[in-house]
Amino acid sequence: MTEQFTDFNLKPEIMTALDELKFKTPTAVQARLIPTVLKGRSVVGQSQTGSGKTHTFLLPIFNELQPNLEQVQAVITTPSRELAQQIYSAAKQIAKHFKSEIRIGNYVGGTDKERQIKQLQNHQPQIVIGTPGRIADLLKQQVLDIHLTKTLVVDEADMTLDLGFLPEVDVVAGTMPADLQMLVFSATIPQKLQPFLRKYLNNPVIEEIPVTTVISPTIDNWLVSTKGSNKNDVIFNLLTIGQPYLALIFANTKERAEELTRFLRSQNLKVAMIHGGVAPRERKRVMKQVQNLEFQYVVATDLAARGIDIEGVSHVINDGIPNDLDFFIHRVGRTGRKGMSGIAITLYTPDDDSQVAQLEQLGVQFKPKAVNKGELVDTFDRKRRVKRNKTQKKLDPTMIGLIKKKKKKIKPGYKHQINQAIKRKNQMDRRIEQRMEGRAQRKANKLAGKENS
CATH class of the missing domain: 3.40.50.300 (P-loop containing nucleotide triphosphate hydrolases)
Structure with missing residues (x-):
């Protein structure tokens, strides 16, 4: 080569x-x-x-x-x-x-x-x-x-x-x-x-050309859950915590891009906006201003993701995971260029778990992070609950059937009845197990007697 x-x-x-x-x-x-x-x-x-x-x-x-x-x-x-x-x-x-x-x-x-x-x-x-x-x-x-x-x-x-x-x-x-x-x-x-x-x-x-890694090794990929939080507030905190040199925030739709831009501007941030609905001359003017580093924050849609090639993009924030995961790669690829370091932050909810898993299968390695008291800190792996559930003993099908028979209005003594039913079920299981063991033992004894004779 x-x-x-x-x-x-x-x-x-x-x-x-x-x-x-x-x-x-x-x-x-x-x-x-x-x-x-x-x-x-x-x-x-x-x-x-x-x-x-x-x-x-x-x-x-x-x-x-x-x-x-x-x-x-x-x-x-x-x-x-x-x-x-x-x-x-x-x-x-x-x-x-x-x-x-x-x-x-x-x-x-x-x-x-x-x-x-x-x-x-x-x-x-x-x-x-x-x-x-x-x-x-x-x-x-x-x-x-x-x-x-x-x-x-x-x-x-x-x-x-x-x-x-x-x-x-x-x-x-x-x-x-x-x-x-x-x-x-x-x-x-x-x-x-x-x-x-x-x-x-x-x-x-x-x-x-084989992909040695879909994301440049110079990029840190952080995953931030927005469950129970206002996404706009989370993005504002992320932008103001680290004081990025130049941050690109990607939205999935132009409506969301406009909503997010309005919010960030209301927080006194100087924000540029680029999407397909912006008039061509305005887009060209804004792009020139961005390239001249007149803006520290840029909100954009995927249409612009492949067209933005700006020196010094330090942060990329995904407001949400795009339906087409190829666009995720294009978004994150705006930072960490030419061997420079970069940070890509992806916001997600539990509904996005399958898409996050697909990105992980592509080789994207996420580090779980959370905003805590004005700082971005390490947090728990989102998969810890799944791992814990896998080790839990499954409920016996018979017990499931008993519980499903539960009436809307519970009669007095219902819990006692369930406990008694569980006790009887366990006794029955032990008897069956003992019978099986006895049969196996008798069969073994019989075979041993034939061999001795």
Whole structure:
């Protein structure tokens, strides 16, 4: 396996960009797939969040890019505006080291489409990045020309499917040449994605990067029960106990995100809010403020979980466990990045036990914690009651039957009757046991007599 980026024989400009980022050793997905992509093969790469997928496709794209060729040479689709912006920023960081200008277009919903149309009528970008809906819309307007494009990247394919954007990706792919190189990256490969992959991928290289641990070992995973407590108060206490550098609080719905934001703001905390219902321009403005560290606390939904890549996230708090456990991994993956330490706190109730158990089966190791007198302290394992119950003697079926016969109005002497019934049952059990022992003894004696004769 490749040990250094220098083993890839990349262009000097790319190596300079990697040096600026202090990237020396490729991640597992980069080491496995970059050489294959450089050979022009189509690939399906399944890898967990934070594994370095973005540079797995950006480095080969820039390495094969012809700066003097005035046409779209690569298209990258991604399901959210935040992800598109993240990829766009990474691409610009590489492009600035080239002597010739590399034109990169970022096309997402909620931005000025008319302005984009005018720009495209004047010149085409060499790399297109954007959400499937906006790219398909620009194709429909016949202002974006991708009929000669050789490479299509479908980033976060499972999320693209979940959000219903696969038809638009189909339109984009259908506009490209038959010998298209397609690079599909995803945390999971759902069954419903298979028909699309079979349609466009001819004998692709499929790599599933094994998960050594679903959560970075630099992250402490704490489990806090909210049974009998007000969840808003618990979150406020968690945020103010440790004074996090930057905390992301994930809610399962945008309604809950808004409710929680209102409460935290009422407690005089400066809180940013990001979810799919926030107007695009407002989301972009807030994201920029968050990246500039103007906020210490951010409330977000899962739509934003994969698109938030902010340096220095010290804490992630799960307001609740998401139904799709993959999102749990994406949430927690916002902290503990690049070898830094992080704390992930998950709130739960007894109703969440099965989901917690599933996460534990995935390798997530939780430490039980509780808020006590303004401090976060170690507490009991949530499974202690289950363990204790397993050692308790089960009630005899006969006794269960007797108890079930109990009337709503208990007659005098009912307890005495039950006790007498239990006593008689025990006597009967002892007699049966003695008879069995006697029969066994007589049988043994009889066999011994035959052997002696």
